[in-house]
Amino acid sequence: DVVLTQSPLSLPVTLGQPASISCRSTQSLVYGDGNTFLSWFQQRPGQSPRRLINKVSNRDSGVPDRFSGSGSGTDFTLKISRVEAEDVGVYYCMQHTHWPHTFGGGTKVEIK
Amino acid sequence: EVQLVDSGGGLVQPGGSLRLSCAASGFAFSISWMHWIRQAPGKGLEWVAHINPDGSRRYYVDSIKGRFAVSRDNAKNSLHLEMNSLRADDTAVYYCTGDGGVYWGQGTLVTVSS
Numbered sequence: 001d002v003v004l005t006q007s008p009l010s011l012p013v014t015l016g017q018p019a020s021i022s023c024r025s026t027q028s029l030v031y032g033d034g035n036t037f038l039s040w041f042q043q044r045p046g047q048s049p050r051r052l053i054n055k056v057s058n059r060d061s062g063v064p065d066r067f068s069g070s071g072s073g074t075d076f077t078l079k080i081s082r083v084e085a086e087d088v089g090v091y092y093c094m095q096h097t098h099w100p101h102t103f104g105g106g107t108k109v110e111i112k
Numbered sequence: 113e114v115q116l117v118d119s120g121g122g123l124v125q126p127g128g129s130l131r132l133s134c135a136a137s138g139f140a141f142s143i144s145w146m147h148w149i150r151q152a153p154g155k156g157l158e159w160v161a162h163i164n165p166d167g168s169r170r171y172y173v174d175s176i177k178g179r180f181a182v183s184r185d186n187a188k189n190s191l192h193l194e195m196n197s198l199r200a201d202d203t204a205v206y207y208c209t210g211d212g213g214v215y216w217g218q219g220t221l222v223t224v225s226s
Contacts, residue, residue: 039213041157048207048216049149049157060214092157096212100173101159 002027004093004104012112019080021107023093028073030097037097040069040078043106044089052091053078085111114138114215116208121220128198128224134191134208134217142186144211148193150204151219160206161193176202198224 003026013019029036040053051060053069056076066081080087088111093104120132132148147162161172161182170182181194191208205219 037212041213043157048219049213050216051213054212054214090156094157094159094213096159099171101162103157103159106156 001100002029002095002098002102004095004102006091006093006104006107008107009105010108010110012110013080013083014112015085016082019083019087019109021078021091021093021109023071023076023078023104025074025076025095027098029076029095030073035097036072037095038069038071038076039094039096040067041092041094041103042087042089043092044086047089049092080109083109083111116210116215116217118206118208118217118220121206121222123223123225124198125226126199126224129194129196130198130222132193132195132206132208132220132222136189136191136208136210136215139210139215141189141210146182146184146191147209147213148182148191149207149209149213150202150222151207152201152204155204158204163191195222198222200224 005024007022029038036056038056041049043049052063057069068079090106090108092106115137117135143165148160163170163182167184179197183192203224205221207219208217
């Protein structure tokens with residue numbers, strides 16, 4: 001199975017400051033058709049997850065533009081340009097290039 | 113408005129069975145891949161199963177193969193997860209999701225305990 005390793009596990013951030021989360025895969029996530037099926041999800045406390053980014057860098061509808069995704073192959077990054085209070089929660093990367101689809105272990109973003 | 117409403121969870125003894133359901137509305141259910149994802153208490157997310165739009169292809173994570181079965185009824189916009197031979201490590205909130213994780217239900221808690 002593909003293992004996704006996220007770092008850091010915990011990310012204390014000052015309001016208005018940037019944040020960055022890394023996701024590294026044990027295998028290339030490039031599919032045969034050239035697409036890379038790597039997504040990012042946000043889970044606020046007590047809520048269902050919400051997809052933020054699909055195919056590495058495409059923001060889903062309604063997602064603020066302070067969220068951005070980048071990367072290729074096996075290394076990916078989620079960036080928040082200026083953290084707001086509503087961004088507190090756990091962030092997960094997820095791959096659906098290979099079966100079984102797998103999630104990273106999560107990164108908890110909190111306000112300092 | 114898109115809605116996925118998960119139901120059917122509860123407390124069950126080890127070895128028992130449950131049937132989870134997900135009622136979908138507000139999007140093109142019949143042409144959407146649908147998925148079940150679970151989250152054990154205080155833990156991360158685990159992709160459990162998914163099913164293609166016409167129900168002809170189903171995929172399961174190894175830990176549930178032979179015990180769980182995913183199905184759908186496109187006429188009723190519903191998704192199901194039949195869970196048998198339940199074990200303590202199946203205890204989790206189970207979420208129905210659609211279209212690669214764009215849409216999520218509120219989750220239904222399954223507790224396997226004697």
